Amino acid sequence: MNRKINRRNALLTSMAAGALMVHGGAGRRLSAAESPNEKLNLACIGVGGRGAANVSGVKSQNMVAFVDVDAKRAGKTFESFPNVQQLTDYRKLFDQFGSKLDGVVISTPDHTHFHPAYAAMQLGINVYLEKPLAHNVWETRTLTELARSKGLATQLGSQRHAMSNMHRVVEWVQSGAIGEVQEVHSWVGGSRGMPDFPTDNPPVPPELNYDLWRGPVLNPPRPYHPTICPYGWRFWWDFGTGETGNWGCHILDIPYWSLQLTKPTRIKASGPEPDAERTPKAMHVEYQFPAIDDHATLGKRGAVKLHWYHGTPPILKEKGLDASGNNTLMIGSKGMLLCGFSKRQLLPEDQFADYKSPDEFIPDSPGFHNEWLNACRGGEAATCNFDYSGPMAETVLLGNVAYRAGNFDWDAEALSTGDNQAAQALIKEAYRPGWEIEQS
Structure with missing residues (x-):
């Protein structure tokens, strides 16, 4: 077909x-x-x-x-x-x-x-x-x-995104509780990635159409293996986007929404030596977002440096903070906000002891699917x-590109990584014959 x-x-x-x-x-x-x-x-x-x-x-x-x-x-x-x-x-x-x-x-x-x-x-x-x-x-x-x-x-x-704690975090930030936010550290813990190469070659189960599962992937087909399909695919570049792709759109939703970020202009990444086939057990990405002068909601906002970690950020140890239950630390001109999906805390505690939360202005969700x-x-x-989440998803994926191919300046309009041609090759992948896309 x-x-x-x-x-x-x-x-x-x-x-x-x-x-x-x-x-x-x-x-x-x-x-x-x-x-x-x-x-x-x-x-x-x-x-x-x-x-x-x-x-x-x-x-x-x-x-x-x-x-x-x-x-x-x-x-x-x-x-x-x-x-x-x-x-x-x-x-x-x-x-x-x-x-x-x-x-x-x-x-x-x-x-x-x-x-x-x-x-x-x-x-x-x-x-x-x-x-x-x-x-x-x-x-x-x-x-x-x-x-x-x-x-x-x-x-x-x-x-x-529909959780009430997320709403309250956004309200705190956008109401100026910690002042102007210039630096954010977000992370996912654990060390999933770099799976072992299969050493056996079991048959494809009769109930699985593995050719359709492989879909558009151009590279020589990886033989079926139960450690890859149905779930371990996430940690192979041909099929998945690693723990960054898995969690980035959940966790970076917090700063993206709070600070109304859109498209970064510079991406730097570091971590273990990249593997051509498998996603890493750890990585660190630094994104630079430009200042905005007349945003409809935030008004003016300075430039923001956003850090993403697969692993625990060093800044938590430096500041004596607990990673448990948290995934984001925002650093503002008047204080810090440490939070996760279901908890939040303004720091230093003594400074915010009498803090009164603003009136809630983000309505409850009728249910995410609803x-x-x-x-x-x-x-x-x-x-x-997608107008909101598309740029966020792009940012997540750009972190993987920088980790795999090196740092680059990002021209979002042109989808260009500038002089970094290795990075440019990862922005759009070729499809195997029969799966090409013809755009009108």
């Missing part, structure tokens, strides 16, 4: 299944706009593991079809929804149901985020997509711009829509 995607073929494919309905507003179909209580027609691509949790998040809607290359891993979801169509290939989903779908939820490994999302968007279908949005910066930018141009409802799976469902019906954009 020809895997090449282009706009004309996508539209013809959809119309072969039924007349294509035109989206309006936030990308909803007219059939779903008749009543806010009307169920949306949804499909889910990848329904085992994290995908099963996302199915649970949208199960109140009309589940049209489930797509998964691994029938065993998807088995519990299939059993729980016996009347939902089961497919192996996402392209058959769009062939069969493209014109009937209001939205698609994609929870596949990083290397196969882009192709189904791109195909869905070309057909005007709203998309919920797991982090880190895509496998490289070009894919991330392409999906962000396509969603904007088509007015689609999108949501990146940074679910912690935000997207509401947006699909023409409501407000979801809080992690």
Whole structure:
């Protein structure tokens, strides 16, 4: 089957299944706009593991079809929804149901985020997509711009964005509790990465379509191994983006939202000697964000230096601070804020003993998946829509690029790493024959 995607073929494919309905507003179909209580027609691509949790998040809607290359891993979801169509290939989903779908939820490994999302968007279908949005910066930018141009409802799976503690942290920072923030340290603990090379060659299980699982990866195919598929892929560059890609869009959401960061101009990285095939056990990235003079929310904001660590930041020991339960330290002109997803503390403690929190101005989330469902019906954009989360995901992925290929100045508009050609080669990856993308 020809895997090449282009706009004309996508539209013809959809119309072969039924007349294509035109989206309006936030990308909803007219059939779903008749009543806010009307169920949306949804499909889910990848329904085992994290995908099963996302199915649970949208199960109140009309589940049209489930797509998964691994029938065993998807088995519990299939059993729980016996009347939902089961497919192996996402392209058959769009062939069969493209014109009937209001939205698609994609929870596949990083290397196969882009192709189904791109195909869905070309057909005007709203998309919920797991982090880190895509496998490289070009894919991330392409999906962000396509969603904007088509007015689609999108949501990146940074679910912690809906937590009330996150809201309060943002309110503290934006209300000036610690003054002007010029430096941020964010981290994820642990040392996952650099997995062992498999030494045996077990057969592909009969319930797994490994060729489809491999998808667009151009490099010589890595033989199937259970330590890579279904989960260990995360720590192989061909398929995953390491612990930085895994956690970066969750944790960097805190400074990104608080300081309304967008695109860095300089990226530096350090860590163990890079491995061509496997992601590291530790790394440190330093991003430079320029000052802004007239931001709609923050007004003026100075330049910000953002540090990302896979590992524990040295500054915690220097300042006698505890990493437990925390993942971000913001340093401002009037003090510091140490926080995690569910805890927060202003420092020095004695200085903020009488601090009174500002009135809450960030509303409670109706539920992270519900935000997207509401947006699909023409409501407000979801809080992690791609206009917000796309630049954040790009930043996360740029950290991996700098670690693998060296430091560079970043021209975000041109997607250029300047003189660092090794880094430039990682911004957009080539696809294996049959998976190429033809942009209109």
